[in-house]
Amino acid sequence: MADVLASGLLNGLVYALIAMGLALIWGIMDVINFAHGEFLMIGMYTAFWLYTLFGLDPVSTFPVAMIVLAFIGFGTYHLIIRHIMTGPPIVQILATFGLSLLLRQLAFLFFSPNYRSLPHTLVHGSLRVAGVQFGLPQAVTAAAALVAAAALFYAIYRTRWGLALLTVAEDRETASLMGVDPGRVNAQVWMVGSAAVGLAGALMTMFFYVFPGVGFNFSLLAFVAVSLGGFGSMLGAFIGGVIIGLVQSLAGFYLDPALQNAVVFGMFLLVLWLRPQGLFGRW
Amino acid sequence: MVSARARNLALLGALVALLIAFPFVVRGAYPKQVAILVLLYGALGSAWNVVGGYVGRISLGHAAFFGIGAYVTMWLMTAQHITPWIGMAVGSLGAAGLALLIGWPTLRLKGHYFAMATIALGEVLRIVFNDWAFVGGASGLEAPIHVSWATLTFRSQTPYYFIALAFAVLTAGLVAFYVEGKAGYYWQAIRGDESAAASLGVDTARYKMNGLVLSAGVTGLWGGFFAVHVGFVNPDSVFDILISVQMVLVAVLGGIGSLVGPWLGALILLPLGELTRVALGGSGRGVDLLLYALVIVLITVLQPGGILALWRRHGTPRGS
Numbered sequence: 001m002a003d004v005l006a007s008g009l010l011n012g013l014v015y016a017l018i019a020m021g022l023a024l025i026w027g028i029m030d031v032i033n034f035a036h037g038e039f040l041m042i043g044m045y046t047a048f049w050l051y052t053l054f055g056l057d058p059v060s061t062f063p064v065a066m067i068v069l070a071f072i073g074f075g076t077y078h079l080i081i082r083h084i085m086t087g088p089p090i091v092q093i094l095a096t097f098g099l100s101l102l103l104r105q106l107a108f109l110f111f112s113p114n115y116r117s118l119p120h121t122l123v124h125g126s127l128r129v130a131g132v133q134f135g136l137p138q139a140v141t142a143a144a145a146l147v148a149a150a151a152l153f154y155a156i157y158r159t160r161w162g163l164a165l166l167t168v169a170e171d172r173e174t175a176s177l178m179g180v181d182p183g184r185v186n187a188q189v190w191m192v193g194s195a196a197v198g199l200a201g202a203l204m205t206m207f208f209y210v211f212p213g214v215g216f217n218f219s220l221l222a223f224v225a226v227s228l229g230g231f232g233s234m235l236g237a238f239i240g241g242v243i244i245g246l247v248q249s250l251a252g253f254y255l256d257p258a259l260q261n262a263v264v265f266g267m268f269l270l271v272l273w274l275r276p277q278g279l280f281g282r283w
Numbered sequence: 284m285v286s287a288r289a290r291n292l293a294l295l296g297a298l299v300a301l302l303i304a305f306p307f308v309v310r311g312a313y314p315k316q317v318a319i320l321v322l323l324y325g326a327l328g329s330a331w332n333v334v335g336g337y338v339g340r341i342s343l344g345h346a347a348f349f350g351i352g353a354y355v356t357m358w359l360m361t362a363q364h365i366t367p368w369i370g371m372a373v374g375s376l377g378a379a380g381l382a383l384l385i386g387w388p389t390l391r392l393k394g395h396y397f398a399m400a401t402i403a404l405g406e407v408l409r410i411v412f413n414d415w416a417f418v419g420g421a422s423g424l425e426a427p428i429h430v431s432w433a434t435l436t437f438r439s440q441t442p443y444y445f446i447a448l449a450f451a452v453l454t455a456g457l458v459a460f461y462v463e464g465k466a467g468y469y470w471q472a473i474r475g476d477e478s479a480a481a482s483l484g485v486d487t488a489r490y491k492m493n494g495l496v497l498s499a500g501v502t503g504l505w506g507g508f509f510a511v512h513v514g515f516v517n518p519d520s521v522f523d524i525l526i527s528v529q530m531v532l533v534a535v536l537g538g539i540g541s542l543v544g545p546w547l548g549a550l551i552l553l554p555l556g557e558l559t560r561v562a563l564g565g566s567g568r569g570v571d572l573l574l575y576a577l578v579i580v581l582i583t584v585l586q587p588g589g590i591l592a593l594w595r596r597h598g599t600p601r602g603s
Contacts (some may be wrong), residue, residue, distance in 0.1 A: 032395045083584045090341050091583045094535060097343070098579025101528065102368035105573035113569075216524075220406060223399045262410040265403035272400050273388035 002132045004253045005246065010134060010142040011244020016238040017145035018218055019225035020152055022198035023237035025049070026191045028169040029241075031081055031092055035100035036222055037215025039194050041070055044210045045203020048118065051205070057122045058202050059140070063201035066195040073194025077187045107212035115209045123206055136206055137206035144203055149197060149238055154257060155192075156234060158188060158230065165189060169232070217261065224268040230278025239279070302448055307440045315440035319512065320553045322447040323505055326454040327526075328533035328545025330501035335531065336540035337462060339474030343527050344401030347385075347408050348378035348499040350521035352506025354412065357424045357516045358444045360434065360551065367435045371507030378503025379474075388493040393477075402524065409522035418473070423517025435511040443512050450508060454501055459542055461497060470494050472541075490495040502530075525572070532575055536582060552578070 022036045033039075046065040047058040076099065084095045126135045156162035167175040168185045174181055207216075225244050229236020244264055251263035271278070306315055327349070336338050340399050352374035359365040360372060389400045413421050437443060461467060469490045473479035481487045510516045530551075537548030556571035563570050 026395075032449070052304060080580065080584055087583075089398075090535075090539065093341050093343070093395065093398050094531065094579055095583040097528070098576050098583060102580060105569050108569045109573065187420055220399075220402060224403070227396065227399065242377065253289035256414065258414045259410060262407045262414075264406045265410075268403050269388065269400060269407075272392060272396060276392060 001253075003134070004249045005133045006132045007138065008246040008249030009246070010138040010243065011248065012242035013142035013145045013149075014138075014204065014241075015221055015225055015244050016241025017148055017200045018197050019194040019222045019229070019237040019241040020234055021236055022222045023226045023229065023232075024128075024152070024156075024196070025189055027232040027234065028165050029081075029085065029186055030097065031085060032223075033076075033193075033218065034093065034096040035076070035103060035215075036197060037217070037219030038100045038103035038107075039069055039072060039197045039215070040201040040204075040218050041210075041212065041215040042072060043198035043207070043216060044205050045107065046198070047202035047205040048210045050114060051118050051121075058118070058205050062144070062199050062202035063128050065198040066199075069194040069198030069201075070146065070169075070191040073190035073192075074187055076194075077190040081186070081190065082183070089249055091131060100215070104212050104215065111212065115211045117209050119206055121206045126245040134208055137203075141203040141206065145200065146201055152192075152196065161188075179212070221261075221264065224264060227268060227278055228275055228279040230272055233278070233280040236278055236280035296445070299452065300381060306444050312440045313445045317557050318555055319440065319444055319447045320557070321549045322444075322451040323509065324529060324533050325546040325549035326451050326505055327502060327530040328537070329454055329458050329542070330505070332534045332539060332541075332545050333458060333462070333470070333494050333498040333501075335534060336544075337470035337474060338491055339470075340393070340491070340495075341398045341531075342401040342498075343398050343531065344403070344405035345502055345530050346522050346524060347401070347405045347525040348381060348406060349503040349506035349509070349517070349526055350405075350516075351381050352503030353510035353516045354418055354424070354506075355503075356507035357426065357510045358418060360511070360524055360565075361424050362388045366433045367507060367511045368433075371511075374507040375500045375504040378502035378506065380500030382496045383492070386492050388565070389520070390491045393456045401527075405522055405524060405527060410517045412518040412522060416533055419517070421518060423515065423520070427516045428514070447508065447512075450504065453506075455542070455546070457497070457501065461493075463508065466490060466493055470580040474540075492587060507524055519603060525559040529575070536578060540557055552573060 018036070018040060021039075022033060025036075026032050038275045043065040046068050047061050050056045050061040050064060051058065080095055080099060084091050121137065123137050123140050126133055127139065156165060164175070164185055165188075167178065167180055168182045172182050175185075221244055222241075225240035226237045228240035228243060247264055248260045248269060252260045253272070255263065309315065327345070331342065331345050334342050352371070353513075355374035355377045356367050356370035358440075359370040360367050365373075385404055392400055412418055418424060423514070426434070426436065428436060430438060432442075440456060469480065469485050471485050471489075472483070472485055473491060477487055478485060506521060509521070514521070533548035533552050534545040535543030535548070536552055537546065552575070556574065559571045559574055
């Protein structure tokens, strides 16, 4: 039982980091990135290829994945999002949804549909602490997620840069009157939110399969985490991620591992119904 | 001068005559197969369009209704030996029932939230059907091969084509009837401004629900048709999110919120996808999807109104 909760918590922390990247973009710009999971997939492939081609371990290459994703976030903002931001919701939904399909099919074409994993990474094996067994790669990833989450909180709520973001989120017009350039802030938000998911993806290759469709489920889980936490709340997204990890492992333990995500999505529908503003939502 | 209405009816009659003549003029099974797909997705796009284009709620989980229709039809046929003619009707009702059940909590949601809720619904059904031995689990259900009109199993594509054509006429008529009627105006009022519509006395909850139930019922009927046409149903073939995406795509490509748009979108998109697949052979697996994805991104960024908007802008002036 303790093992089940521990693995749920570790997975949950990773979901939390992925969800925070999504929540940042969603909360500040009111644009939801349906390709968020595919960004994760790109982070995973970056780490995978650096390992396969150059023998570099994910523990050392995650900054590369973060930089790659930051560029992809920047490009996505400038090529797509900038043009559709003010459009009706359907256009926003479809544009990023189309992007997700595009990235998945490109990966399918170039990297083949095979499931791949890294044979042996620097961090491997499992650890037993106080009678609780858990995987070391999962623990390292979860710890990194925790550090990244703390850094994000600090940057958003304790620095001038974060203040500029929050100002844009509050009121775009007023922000630009106060000398904040919303376009610049938007691009930065996309870069930071995407880099967060790049970090998660790179480290996850230590214990998770890489394949072109890997992002889809994580996208959905991140949406659930953000909706659970409430629109515009970074803390909510974080806690939402942890809750999902725990619910998954409990559902796997008591019901059937195959039904894990059905339980999570069922819970999501229930939350949307009973408390659409989420647990910590601003609205 | 003939009235616009008379001219439209004449055009429609000519179109139907052309569609009836099609299988007699064109030889070979493959073009008919593609034509069936065009009718199928044109109809699915039209059904989706009721909710997505007129009520203004973006569903990305319509595969749920499609899959229920397909599974009900196939299960009744394989386990109960009930003809798919009845099975498709029951499947359609089942999908409508699911819409009633799910519409109640989700139709209050808007924008991103509704889209995500519908994705989640589709995924829950896919996972549950994958794990449910009663309906064959991951391997699904397979129809017995017994050629007859009662089991809707034929060696040739031609009967399927005519069934699809009849259903397509039914779908287009049903959707046009509601959209051109009172419900259509209420839906568009809801899409424009829901609280304003409510303050003017529109029972918004009821009309949103009507729209979703109509859309789901039609989608379920086509799910049943798809199941008998393919002769096989499993969770990945009917609950796949790509089916939902393709419904949205044909509607968006042609122009959402118009009666003709989805049919036009299907007429362009499906042959395009098939051609890429044929041209690239086995190595082209997934390239048709890549193409679809490119189309979605380009059309949303460059021309969100779809092809019809393009045509309206460059074509004849309004009012014609």
